[in-house]
Amino acid sequence: MISFDKLSVRNGSISHIEGPFRGILRDIVEKEIMPHRREYDEDWQEHRFVEPVLHRICVDIGIQKSLLPQEFGGWSLGQSDYMMAFTYCIAEEIGRGDSSLSLSSICSLWPLCTFLIPPFVNMRLARELAPLFTGGKICIGCQAMTEPQGGSDIENIDLIKGRTIQTTARLEGGHWVINGHKLWPTNSGGLASLFGVPCTTRPGSDDPDDFAYIMVPADTPGVTQGPPYAKAGMAADKNGDIWFDNVRVPEHYRIHGPGTDALAFKTLIYMGQLGSVGFAVGSLLNVYEILYDFSSTYTYRNAPLKEHDAIAGVLGDIAGSIDICRMLSYEVVRMGDDRNKPWGKPLHSHETIARSRNIKEFISDRAMEICGKAMDLLGPHGCERVLDIEKHWRDLKMIQLWLGGKQLCQMEKARYYFDCATL
Template identity: 35%
Template sequence: MEIIGRKYLDVLIPEEAAFMQQALHAFVDNEIMPVRQKIDYDDEHKLVDKIRQGLTGLGIQRAMFPDKYGGMGITSMVLSFIAFEEIARGDVAIAIATGCTPWCFAPAILASNEAVLDRFAPQFCGDELQTGCFALTEPASGCDIENPEMHGRTIKTIAKLDGDEWVINGNKCLASNSGVSQAYCVVCTTDPNLGEEGIALMYVPYPVEGMSFGKFEDKAGMRADRNCDIFLDNVRVPKEYRAAGPGKDAELFTFNCIMGRGGAAGFSIGAAQGAFEKVLEYTTDRIVAGKPIREHSVCACMLADMVIGIETARAYYMNLAYMIDEARIVDTIGSKGLDPQLANFFLSRASLAKVYADDVAVMVTNKAMELMGSYGYLHEYDVEKYWRDSKECQLYEGGAQLGRLDIIRNY
């Protein structure tokens, strides 16, 4: 263990995580920061794909896959959360688009589903950029599908077994990487009346007959991630492409929500950190009333509040990551399942990490813009992009309200 040299990362991280974090820090400085302002105008995603190809070269895409497929077998949340915070410091949506690939495959990896891994892992452990999508949200409601009190009964995407194949019908929406992925993990139910027993995580390769997409959503921010409707019309996949089976898929789904919310806290703090660095520089250089903005006590206090938020949110989500690693869920969920009390505890704490980090990111980007005056509102001063991107962090994965409910009902 070492205390990392970067002065603003006041958190203990293991040596191998520090190594990866520093490599990603340098990557963001060299490959994202110089072109960051062009990302929102990159309609064809050529620039975004080039950056993501660079991250693939660093091993991010194959990191979670088992060694025998050419992966690195990295399932540590400490490593993963801090890595994606670093990427998000450059661009939150690139972090999300990159992070959704391991998120898509986590259920199959944790369940050791060989049929799914044999089909996809060689392709995703190669040097070429590939993309995965974890599709849970449906038009009727995203939160209801994640809400444990709904027990999977609101899922409308249905998977029916027909001989050796699943036949899937339904409509997903808004999922990151939709319309551009080579692999989809689609949250289905075999029968909504079965509750958790019905929840089925189905792997769908693309292209496949019966799968089509709507137009890309036109969002306020997060433009390096793409989201659209996914239509599944009698899509057929082999029987073995269900992640694990009745009951087990529900546990894997819950764990993906835990991992997703915990990781999302890192995305938010990456954005907050990026915006903070910009405003610190600006308020150091710009003189008002005879001295740098940051030396006026009213402004210094605003900067201090940003630091308090960033450091406490980071410390909390990293503590969560340590707790998940310590509980060894990733090693045991496939064989022993997920203890319900542990699941409730971690869903509550992952929601806490996310909701707090999201609020910090929105506060920091908002206050940073205030301290920069009207220049903060200009695209070329960088903060307005962090400001637009951060708002979405409060809305996805349960949003601010379901997140709070999940904190308190298991506290």
């Protein structure tokens, strides 16, 4: 078997620390995650198996402090020109073992991206919140975006412009008073210690100045987290309801201010696509490994499956598609890491968002096809938990559906490539 490391990667996209870091993560994945990942499905409420591994990744390895500036105890990743390659490497390596664990680890940093990646930096907030992430205890972040009535409207920021947001923020005596109901975010369901909360300061307004992004520690009075939902997959990621009932946080917990909050929030859309392609390709690399073993060992017409011309045709398509998906993922990485180069585009630019959505949609669609075909090739073994492909299949479907799903990607692409004016 050729190592999946040999699958196509643009050399220029690999950062100097990626190789050694991949080695560290791979060791954890193979020794601590893969042997236990089948237990995660039954552990979706308790997280007895999940939380120790999450601690290992976020605290022991130190991912949770990676974005923070060095002067506050972090790695200054947010200021680097290899942040996206590094983030992608984490998403892919851990995703190979369990995409939900990868999701939970990386999304923990998602709200921090709004104020730790230039040009949107808030050093006061970084200094104040840094101890949560550098003190040796796990601190899980949660980007509390979706609302019951709006679904993916909030991610459709260019069109809806925050008009449908019903979570309100009112400035009162040097504090923001937040009221509203969010649901489904990654790392909710009781796990999160810190929320990033998109709010409106004027309900019904589509003025970007009225969009506010406010950090809310989970132990602030008035914050209530509901229990995790039961889902098809992604068991290491808890999702639930969060209610904000007259929650008061200091005024400077709003990340930037009128207008800039909305732009900084748009960087999260790109980051979401980057993580998604990493989780998906990580899963696909493992699907390739499993399929390689199975097709070399199990037989059809008394010969290994892979030695049958027609089956080999399917296997060839699968491996080729995975390779192409990986190439495309590194294009998303390049887009992000070139953001400060003369030819680069800001993360919040329409071009970066549309093109990264395009690749995310393409990869998630291919991933579902690939994983579905892989299950079929295994025959009655395809749906068996012990072979793990079906787990990837359930997880990949969720990657395909989140962040507004296929239709939002289609609209974003149409607007960008065809200048649609009314959609």
